[in-house]
Each structure stands twice: as C-alpha cells, then as structure tokens.
Amino acid sequence: MARVVVDVMLKPEILDPQGQAVHRALPRLGFEGIADVRQGKRFELEVEGPVDDAALARIREMAETFLANTVIEDFSVKVES
Amino acid sequence: MTLDTVTNAEKTPEADQPWAELGLKPDEYARIREILGRRPTGAELAMYSVMWSEHCSYKSSKVHLKQFGEKAPENDAMLVGIGENAGVVDVGQGYAVTFKVESHNHPSYIEPHQGAATGIGGIVRDILAMGARPVAVMDPLRFGAADHPDTKRVLPGVVSGIGSYGNCLGLPNIGGEVVFDACYQGNPLVNALCVGVMKHEDIHLAKASGAGNKVILYGARTGGDGIGGVSVLASETFDDAKPSKRPAVQVGDPFQEKLLIECTLEIFKADLVDGIQDLGGAGLSCATSELASAGSGGMRVELDTVHLRDSSLSPEEILMSESQERMCAIVEPGKVARFLEICEKWDVIATVIGEVTDGERLEIFWHGEQIVDVPPRTVAHEGPVYDRPYARPSWQDALQADDANKLARPAGGDELRRQVLALVSSPNQASKSWITDQYDRFVQGNTVLSHPEDSGMVRIDEDTNLGVAIATDGNGRFTKLDPYTGAQLALAEAYRNVAATGAKPLAISDCLNFGSPEDPDVMWQFAEATRGLADGCLILGTPVTGGNVSLYNQTGDVAIHPTPVVAVLGVIDDVNRRTPMAFAEEGQLLYLLGDTKEELGGSAWSEVVHSHLGGLPPAVDLERERLLGEILIAGSRDGMIDAAHDLSDGGLIQAVTESCLRGGKGARIVVPDDLDPFVFLFSESAGRAVVAVPRSEELRFNDMCGARGLPAARIGVVDGETIEIQDQFTIPLSELKQAHEATIPALLA
Numbered sequence: 044m045a046r047v048v049v050d051v052m053l054k055p056e057i058l059d060p061q062g063q064a065v066h067r068a069l070p071r072l073g074f075e076g077i078a079d080v081r082q083g084k085r086f087e088l089e090v091e092g093p094v095d096d097a098a099l100a101r102i103r104e105m106a107e108t109f110l111a112n113t114v115i116e117d118f119s120v121k122v123e124s
Numbered sequence: 125m126t127l128d129t130v131t132n133a134e135k136t137p138e139a140d141q142p143w144a145e146l147g148l149k150p151d152e153y154a155r156i157r158e159i160l161g162r163r164p165t166g167a168e169l170a171m172y173s174v175m176w177s178e179h180c181s182y183k184s185s186k187v188h189l190k191q192f193g194e195k196a197p198e199n200d201a202m203l204v205g206i207g208e209n210a211g212v213v214d215v216g217q218g219y220a221v222t223f224k225v226e227s228h229n230h231p232s233y234i235e236p237h238q239g240a241a242t243g244i245g246g247i248v249r250d251i252l253a254m255g256a257r258p259v260a261v262m263d264p265l266r267f268g269a270a271d272h273p274d275t276k277r278v279l280p281g282v283v284s285g286i287g288s289y290g291n292c293l294g295l296p297n298i299g300g301e302v303v304f305d306a307c308y309q310g311n312p313l314v315n316a317l318c319v320g321v322m323k324h325e326d327i328h329l330a331k332a333s334g335a336g337n338k339v340i341l342y343g344a345r346t347g348g349d350g351i352g353g354v355s356v357l358a359s360e361t362f363d364d365a366k367p368s369k370r371p372a373v374q375v376g377d378p379f380q381e382k383l384l385i386e387c388t389l390e391i392f393k394a395d396l397v398d399g400i401q402d403l404g405g406a407g408l409s410c411a412t413s414e415l416a417s418a419g420s421g422g423m424r425v426e427l428d429t430v431h432l433r434d435s436s437l438s439p440e441e442i443l444m445s446e447s448q449e450r451m452c453a454i455v456e457p458g459k460v461a462r463f464l465e466i467c468e469k470w471d472v473i474a475t476v477i478g479e480v481t482d483g484e485r486l487e488i489f490w491h492g493e494q495i496v497d498v499p500p501r502t503v504a505h506e507g508p509v510y511d512r513p514y515a516r517p518s519w520q521d522a523l524q525a526d527d528a529n530k531l532a533r534p535a536g537g538d539e540l541r542r543q544v545l546a547l548v549s550s551p552n553q554a555s556k557s558w559i560t561d562q563y564d565r566f567v568q569g570n571t572v573l574s575h576p577e578d579s580g581m582v583r584i585d586e587d588t589n590l591g592v593a594i595a596t597d598g599n600g601r602f603t604k605l606d607p608y609t610g611a612q613l614a615l616a617e618a619y620r621n622v623a624a625t626g627a628k629p630l631a632i633s634d635c636l637n638f639g640s641p642e643d644p645d646v647m648w649q650f651a652e653a654t655r656g657l658a659d660g661c662l663i664l665g666t667p668v669t670g671g672n673v674s675l676y677n678q679t680g681d682v683a684i685h686p687t688p689v690v691a692v693l694g695v696i697d698d699v700n701r702r703t704p705m706a707f708a709e710e711g712q713l714l715y716l717l718g719d720t721k722e723e724l725g726g727s728a729w730s731e732v733v734h735s736h737l738g739g740l741p742p743a744v745d746l747e748r749e750r751l752l753g754e755i756l757i758a759g760s761r762d763g764m765i766d767a768a769h770d771l772s773d774g775g776l777i778q779a780v781t782e783s784c785l786r787g788g789k790g791a792r793i794v795v796p797d798d799l800d801p802f803v804f805l806f807s808e809s810a811g812r813a814v815v816a817v818p819r820s821e822e823l824r825f826n827d828m829c830g831a832r833g834l835p836a837a838r839i840g841v842v843d844g845e846t847i848e849i850q851d852q853f854t855i856p857l858s859e860l861k862q863a864h865e866a867t868i869p870a871l872l873a
Contacts, residue, residue, distance in 0.1 A: 053375070056348030056434055058447065060377035114235045114373055 045094040046123040047102055051111045052083035086110055094122050127439075128166040130494045137163050146173035152508055159502050167488065167495040170440040171503055174406040175413060178675055181507035184641035185673040188651050191658035192668040199667045201630050204327060209253040209402065210320075211669020212327055213631045215695040217590050220324050222254045225264070225317040225596065225635040225691045227674035231350075232314035235373040236281025240314050241289035242376040245448050247318040248293065249402035252385055253451065255328035255392055256320030259570065260582050261290050263300035263316055264596040264635070264689045268309030270551035270871050275304070278312050279559075279872060286316075287562040292378035293385070296571045297563035298580025300596055301689075304551045307600065310679035315635045317691050319594055321584045326392060330401040332419035332454045335482035337398055339415075339425060340460070341408070342467050342474035343384050343450035347433035349374040350407075350446030376448040380472075384449050387470035391453070396463045399454040409443045409503070411452040412478075413486055416500035419454075422485045423500065425478035439490045454480060514647035524605060526738030528724040533802050540801065541853035543733055545863050547806075548781050550732040553774045554867035555785075572699045576782065578621040578770055579692075583699045591699035595621035595692055598637075599773070600685030601726040602741035607652035611688045612660040612744045616810050618692040619664055620770040623753035624813055626703045626760030627694030632661060634671040634690050639683020641675045649686040650675075657688060663746040666692065703760040705769040706787030707780075707816050707842045712766060714791060714840040716776065717752055717829070718812030722803050728774040729806040748811040748834075755834050756813060764825045767816035777805040777849075779814050781860055784847055790857055792848045793840035801852050816842060 053059050059081050066080040086106075090098060103120055111118040126132070133139075141163065143153040148169075156164050156172050164172060178184060193206060203220055204212035210224035228243025244261055251258045263286050268275045290297050300317070332339070350373065391397060399419065401411045408430070416423040427439050437445070455463050460476060467474035481487075486503070488496035534540045547553055556575065565574040572591055573581040579595035597617040603610025615632065622629045634657060639646040661668055671691075677684045696702060707714070724730055725739030759765035767787070769779045784791055795801045817825045829836035848854040 056351075057373075058344070058347055058349060058375040058377060058433065060375075060379070063377075112235070115238065115375060 045090050047088045047090055047094060048121050048123055049086040049088065049102065049106045049110055049118055050083060051116050051118045052081060054115060054117050057115045127490060127493055127495065130165055130497050133165045134162050139163065141169055143169060143173065147177060148173050152176060155508070160498065165495050167440050167443055168498055170444050171409040171413065171496065174409055174444055175503045176507045180406050180410060182673055183508045184510050184512050184675060185650065186509050187511045188654040191654060195658040195662045196667045197662050197665045199631070199665060202667050202669065203324065206668065206670050209250040209330055211631065211633065212254060213669060213693060214324070215590065215592060215630070217585060217588060218323050219584055219590065220322050220327060221319060221592050221693065222251055222256045223317065223319040223594065223633055223691065223693050224250055224670050225315055225633045225689060226672040227635050227637060228314050228316060229311065229637065229674050229677060231373055232282055233278065233312055236278045237285040238373055238375050240282040240285030242374050242448055243314055243316040244286055244289045245376045245378065245381050246404045247316045248295070248381065249404065249451065251318045251320035252388055253328065253330065253400050253402040254320065255326040256322040257389055258295055258318050258320045258385065259568065259584065260296050260298045260580060261316065261318050262298055262580055262594060262596055264598060265300065266303045266305065266308045266313035266600070266687060268304065268312065269306045270304040272309060274309065276872060282312070282314055283559050283562050289376060289378045291564045293382050294567050296565050296567050296574065296582070298565060298571055298574040298582060299594070302556045302559055305600060305685065307685045311677040311684050313637045313677065313687060315689050317594070317596060319592065328392065328397060328400050330415055330418055331399040332415040332423055332480045333421065334398060334456065335421050335480055336457060337480040338455050338457060338460050338476045339423060339478040339480065340453045340455050340463060340474055341430060341450065341477045342453065342472055344377065344380050344447055345431045345433040345473060346442055346445050346450070347447045348437055348441060348445060349448070351441050351444050374446050374448050380449040383470045383472050384451060387467055387472045388451060390466050391463060394462060394466065396459045397453045397455055401452050403450040403452060405446060407443065407445045407447065413500045413503040415452065415454060416486045417504035419480065422481040422483035422487065423478060424481050425488045427488050428491050429475055429477050431473050431475055439495055512641050512647045513644050514651050515644045516648055517645035523738055524740055528727065528730040528736055528739040529722055531724070531730060531734050531736060537852040540805065541855060543729070544777050544805065544855065547728060547732050547774055548778060548860060549863035549867050550728070551867055551871065553728055553778055555865045556868060557865065558868045558873060572702055573625055573704065576786065577705050578624040579627065581625055581627065581696065581699060581702055589698045589700055591696045593622050593625050593627035593694045593696060596689055597621065598687050598689035599726070600687040601731070601737055603653060603688060604685040604737065605726050605739065605741045607649040607686050608656035609741050609744055610686070611653035611656035612746065613741060613810055614688055614690040615657060615660045615664070616744055616746060616749045617770065617772050618690045619666065619749055619753060620813065622692045622694035623756040624703060624768040624770045626701055626757055627696040628757055629664070629666055629692050629694040629753065631669045632666050632690055632692050633669055634688055636671070636673045637677055637684065637687040637689065638675050639678035643683065646683050653686055653688045657690070660746055664750055701761055703765060703768045705767060705783050707767050707783045707789050707791060708787035709766060709816070710789060710842055712816040712818055712842045713822055713838055714793070714842065715815050715817055716812065716837045716839045717755065717815060717834060718748065719809060719835055720799060720804060720807050720812065721809045723807050723809045727806065727808045728778065742808050742810045744810050751832060751834055752811055752813060755829060755832060758828065759815065759825060764821040764828065765815040765817055769814055771812040771814060772808065775806045775808050776814065780847060781864065783814070784857060785861055785864060789842050790844040790846045791840055792843050792850065794850045795852070796837050796839065801849065805849070
C-alpha cells in the first residue's frame with residue numbers, strides 16, 4: 044500500500060501562536076540558535092490501489108476542502124513509497 | 125525595488141496609481157491630489173484608501189448618524205460621548221462603565237472561527253483603550269436558515285471562535301441573541317459587545333498632545349494579516365517576489381491579548397499615558413492619523429522601527445496590517461523607561477516608533493526617507509461624506525398591505541396546542557443552550573444573570589453589590605416591514621429586558637447592519653431606522669454612546685433585512701434585588717402588564733405557521749415602555765415581584781413557556797374575557813411583560829399599577845407540572861421541554 048503525505052502549514056503571513064510559544068520556550072530549555080518556529084499538521088494517508096494521477100487529484104481535493112483551511116493554510120502533497 | 129518617497133511623488137506626478145483597485149472613486153483620488161498638491165505616495169494612497177473606506181470613514185452613514193448627537197437627551201450620566209473608542213457612562217459610587225457593540229460580519233463569513241474570535245479581541249481592546257477593565261462580553265448573532273448546509277459550517281465556527289477567545293481571556297459571555305433567517309444566508313451577522321468598568325478618574329482618550337511626547341507601539345509583532353486590497357498596491361509598486369496573496373483574515377492570540385490587558389491596566393495605574401488607541405481596522409494608519417488628528421500637534425513616525433513578524437513587509441503593508449493584539453500609546457519622555465519596563469514584565473513587545481511634533485503634519489519615514497506627509501485630519505476625520513439618494517422602496521406598500529392579521533388562524537384548542545408546540549420548537553424560539561453552554565458565563569465570579577435571562581448582569585463592586593445589566597435586541601423582520609418602527613421596537617425590547625431584571629436603563633450602543641448604501645431602498649431603510657432610533661432615545665432619555673455601522677451586507681441585489689441591533693445598559697444598586705425570569709414558587713400570581721392588541725405582522729407565529737412576512741409591525745408607545753420599566757424596577761426594588769419576563773418574539777405563550785421551564789414549575793392560565801385566545805397567546809404587542817407576584821404583595825402591586833395607570837391583568841397562577849390554558853389545552857412541561865430543547869442540537873450538533 045502506498046502512503047501519501049499531506050503537510051498543512053499556516054500561510055507564512057498568518058500568526059502562529061503555537062509556533063511562537065514553542066519558539067519562546069526553546070531558549071528557556073537551553074536550545075539556542077533558532078530564529079523562528081512555525082508549527083503545522085501532517086496527514087499520512089494509506090491509499091488503497093495505485094497512486095495514479097486520478098488518486099492524487101482526489102487527495103488534493105480532499106486536502107483543499109477538508110484537511111486544510113485554505114483561507115489561512117497552505118498544503119503540499121507528496122507520495123512516499 | 126524602489127521606494128515611493130514624497131520627493132519621488134513630486135518628481136513623477138503622472139505615475140499610474142492603482143487607486144481604483146484600492147476602492148477609491150475618481151473624485152476621491154482627485155481630492156487626495158488636491159489636498160496634497162501632488163500625487164500621493166504609495167504609502168499615502170494606502171492610508172487614504174483604507175481610512176476613506178466605508179468601514180472606517182462612515183461616509184454614507186455620517187449624515188444620518190448626526191441625529192444621535194443632535195437629538196441626544198439631556199443625561200448627566202454621560203461622561204464620554206460618540207467619537208471616542210467607546211462611550212462612558214456614570215453608574216454611581218465613583219464608577220464609570222464603558223460599553224460598545226461592533227460588527228465583525230464579513231470576516232466571520234470567510235473564516236468563521238477566527239473572524240468571530242478576532243471580533244471579540246477588537247471590541248475588548250476598544251473598551252480597554254478607554255481605561256477600563258473589560259468585565260463581560262455578549263454576542264448578537266444572525267445566521268441563514270437553520271437547516272441550510274452552510275449554516276452548519278458558519279455557526280459552529282463562529283460559536284467556537286467566540287467561546288475560545290472569550291474563555292481564554294477569562295471574560296464571561298453573559299448574553300446576546302441567535303436568530304436564523306434565510307436573508308442572512310450569505311451574510312451572517314456577527315456582532316460583539318464588551319463592557320468595561322473603571323473609576324471616573326481613570327478615563328483615557330485617544331489623542332496625541334504635547335510636542336516631544338513619544339509614540340509607543342506595543343503588543344504583538346506586525347505581520348501581513350488582513351491587508352486585503354493593499355497587496356494590489358504592493359504588486360504594482362514592488363517586484364513580484366513576495367507572497368502573492370495576502371489573506372484578508374487575521375488570526376488572533378487571546379493569551380497575547382490577556383497580557384496586553386493586564387499590561388495596559390498596570391500602565392494606566394502608574395499614570396504613564398497621555399493618550400491611547402487600540403489598533404483595529406486599518407491598523408497603524410488609523411491609530412497614527414486618529415491620534416494626531418484628535419491632538420494638538422503633528423506626529424513623526426519612523427516606520428522601520430516597527431517590530432515585524434515578516435521582514436519582507438513593505439512600508440505600505442506595515443501601515444495597513446491588521447495584526448491583532450496591538451495598542452498605540454502617547455507617553456511623556458520621562459515616563460518611557462517605566463512604560464517599557466512594565467511591558468517587559470508582561471512579556472509584551474514595545475517600541476518607540478515616533479514622537480508628537482509641534483507641526484501640523486503626520487510625517488512617516490522609512491529608513492530616513494519620507495514616505496508620508498499629510499494633514500492627519502484629512503485622513504482620519506475629514507474624509508468624504510455622501511448624502512446618498514434614498515427613496516421608499518416601490519415594494520414597501522405591497523409588503524405592508526399583505527396583512528398578517530388576515531392569515532388563517534387555529535380553530536379550537538387542539539390546533540392551538542399544535543401551533544404552540546411548533547412555535548416553541550422552531551429554531552428561532554427554541555432554547556439556545558447548546559450554543560451558550562459553549563461560552564464560559566460565570567468566570568470571574570461576578571455574573572449575576574446570563575443567558576437565557578432577559579438581560580446579562582454583572583456585579584461591579586463586591587462590597588456594595590452595585591451592578592450593571594445589558595440586553596441586546598434587534599428584529600430584522602419588524603424593521604423590514606417598517607424601518608422607523610422596527611428600530612424603535614429593538615430599542616424598546618432591549619430597554620424592557622433591562623428593566624425586567626430590575627435595572628434602570630441609562631444609555632445605549634447600536635450596531636447598524638444593512639445592505640448596500642448605493643441602493644436607494646437600503647439607504648431609505650437606514651435613514652428611517654436611524655431617525656426612529658434617535659427619536660426613541662430622546663423619549664426614553666437614553667443617549668447613544670457609540671456603536672458601529674456595517675453596510676454592504678448583501679449578495680448580488682439581495683440585501684439582508686435591515687437589522688439595527690440595540691444594546692441597552694442599565695444600573696442596579698444592589699444585585700441581590702435583581703428579578704430573575706423563572707416561575708419558581710407555586711401559588712404565586714401571574715400578571716400580564718400592558719395592552720394586548722391584534723398585532724401579528726412580522727410575528728414569530730406568522731413565520732413558523734405560515735412562512736409569512738407582511739403587514740405592519742406592532743405599534744410602539746415609548747412613554748408606555750418607560751412606565752412599564754418604572755413599574756418593573758419599583759416592583760423589583762420593593763420586593764413586590766419575584767419573577768418577570770418581557771413579552772416579545774412568540775408573544776405570551778413563548779414567555780410563559782420559557783419562565784416555566786426555567787423554574788421547573790407549571791402554570792394555570794385563564795384567557796381574559798376581552799381577548800380572543802389566539803390573540804392572547806400569540807400577539808406580539810410591545811410594552812408588555814408577565815410577572816409573578818407573591819400573594820402577600822398582590823394588593824400593594826395592584827395599587828401601584830392602578831395609581832400609575834399601567835394595565836395589569838391577573839391571568840393565572842404558578843402551579844403543577846403542566847401549562848394549562850383554561851378551556852383550550854394542556855401541555856405537560858416535559859413535552860414542552862423536549863420540544864424547546866431538542867431543536868438546535870438536532871440541527872447543529
């Protein structure tokens with residue numbers, strides 16, 4: 044079975060309070076040298092059948108309408124073997 | 125990448141500018157050129173375009189809003205009036221209360237959760253900027269049809285946004301409304317109200333005075349949020365190597381806002397600011413130009429000192445950014461160090477971005493080069509004003525002639541019973557607990573009354589038990605039938621709701637939600653509604669302290685019902701004396717106060733049973749409302765009434781059902797001899813309330829009503845576990861409860 048990964052990130056210009064909270068915590072915990080943190084979501088989809096163009100198109104549609112809120116988020120789709 | 129400086133603008137007068145894409149009209153652009161004596165720079169064009177937008181300039185509504193000042197009743201309680209971030213009212217014992225209701229309609233349709241959340245954030249900062257500690261919020265909401273699929277997208281998002289932002293801030297949500305109507309399908313109305321408390325001496329105003337005083341921007345970093353139209357400008361003036369689409373939506377951070385609140389209150393306490401302004405719509409453009417315009421001098425700002433979240437932002441974008449959780453303060457040089465120290469303590473970023481000058485210009489620099497040089501009043505307060513054409517719509521007469529009083533009525537008790545159940549289970553009349561239970565109503569421990577009571581009430585002094593009550597109301601159906609009367613009905617209902625809890629109404633705030641001002645029909649509705657509201661406030665003695673106008677709530681040619689939402693604020697000396705709505709004591713007598721007439725136009729019954737909207741709304745008698753209010757307040761203060769509920773949507777049967785379910789007790793009701801049972805149960809005549817009177821107080825209560833000339837009819841008694849309308853029908857409370865409470869979860873959960 045093939046795995047397709049959908050990564051969802053807040054658009055770069057959108058405020059990311061979670062990422063900021065992580066960023067603020069890093070130096071307190073002794074992790075230096077990180078200029079910024081953005082936090083996103085990763086979906087791992089186990090696909091039944093071949094991952095052809097039609098299947099990928101459906102997954103993109105799924106990501107656009109359901110997995111990501113495209114008003115404030117971007118997504119990317121990649122195939123893992 | 126070239127910077128469009130003032131010098132550059134002088135040298136290239138013919139350069140093409142995207143003023144049309146930014147929403148400016150040809151004559152508006154021409155006027156900007158005339159004011160400046162040259163073409164505006166990109167940054168100036170950006171500032172003028174957002175500040176002259178309908179949302180910021182009130183250009184279509186101003187000529188009508190003037191009445192709120194001109195017809196304002198004499199009122200000693202008013203400490204700060206229209207024009208500041210929010211109005212301030214004296215509530216006694218040295219306390220002042222500030223409150224305001226605003227719209228966040230369009231963003232909440234695009235992104236319901238964040239749109240509604242940042243709506244709360246914005247109104248809370250308005251209240252904070254006046255010097256007050258925010259103590260409660262309320263949300264009047266309007267959605268499309270309850271069973272429409274898109275309502276299931278918008279409503280849960282809006283409710284979760286309000287709930288999470290408010291809950292994170294630790295502010296109780298003490299009331300509001302939820303109304304469904306197909307007219308709001310593509311244009312939901314998300315209005316937000318906040319109330320804050322301070323001592324008289326703590327009032328702060330938005331003005332920049334005293335040359336040499338520093339301008340400090342503090343709060344969240346500035347990012348590319350909500351820039352919308354300015355991206356047009358950025359792509360015109362700059363290369364295309366930047367994020368192409370700036371979203372018009374902002375994401376808020378309530379924990380940052382909480383820090384901002386506590387930080388700002390500590391700064392007020394240390395007496396460190398001369399003037400203060402929150403950053404909302406139009407961001408820094410608005411804050412700098414309004415502060416400078418209201419003050420005595422000019423202002424100079426070094427824009428490159430602003431802390432950015434995204435270093436690729438252009439100066440135009442920084443000026444327009446609507447990043448949340450930011451404030452702008454004017455601080456004397458000697459106090460700057462202490463100011464920054466307090467900000468640091470609260471983990472709030474603060475930057476001196478400029479200073480007040482003794483000139484008359486707002487000057488903004490970018491790495492030493494001047495990009496803005498304007499008279500601030502022309503940006504903030506002297507924008508275009510339109511007296512747009514308006515005319516009574518051609519369809520208005522036909523609508524009013526379609527008389528609801530002539531609709532087929534129930535024949536006999538069985539059909540009445542069925543229609544009562546249909547009414548109390550209809551989405552608009554059904555219990556909204558599924559929604560309001562998602563809000564924290566009791567955090568801070570000062571909530572005295574909240575949903576579903578007639579008004580929300582919070583205690584503001586723990587020792588004296590001084591409290592304030594607020595109710596918001598608006599009925600788009602009534603206002604569509606007759607905008608003048610409809611606006612007065614909204615005012616009357618909110619006034620009555622406040623009085624029903626025992627508080628004395630003092631002042632109002634309003635959020636005026638309408639369609640496009642470019643449509644003469646809509647403009648007529650707006651003109652009539654504002655006239656009705658101003659006239660009504662004069663009679664009731666409750667001045668308008670401020671509010672907000674939301675226009676363009678329409679899809680294509682179809683506008684929403686005109687929906688003025690009115691918030692009335694009242695004061696109660698001792699919250700222990702409040703009147704709840706619950707019929708809780710068996711044997712108490714039920715009195716109907718006021719006159720019931722055959723008034724079914726725009727009623728809930730006509731909507732639920734006949735899907736009908738036509739005829740005339742109920743008549744308004746504001747002198748009667750005032751008298752009813754006085755009786756309700758006196759009855760509460762002197763212990764003559766133990767429960768009260770105003771009569772509005774759904775009429776008497778709806779009110780009795782709600783009060784019985786709230787108290788868990790039934791009622792036996794007798795139809796008065798002079799009334800038809802159907803009219804008695806369903807008419808929505810204004811100026812009425814139902815009260816529960818202890819038997820020991822009956823004589824005294826009757827004497828009071830008689831002496832004051834208020835009709836009071838004994839209609840029944842609190843008793844049993846059914847609602848019985850004598851000679852008509854009986855419904856067990858359990859059946860009513862199921863009907864009333866199951867609807868909303870079934871549609872939305």
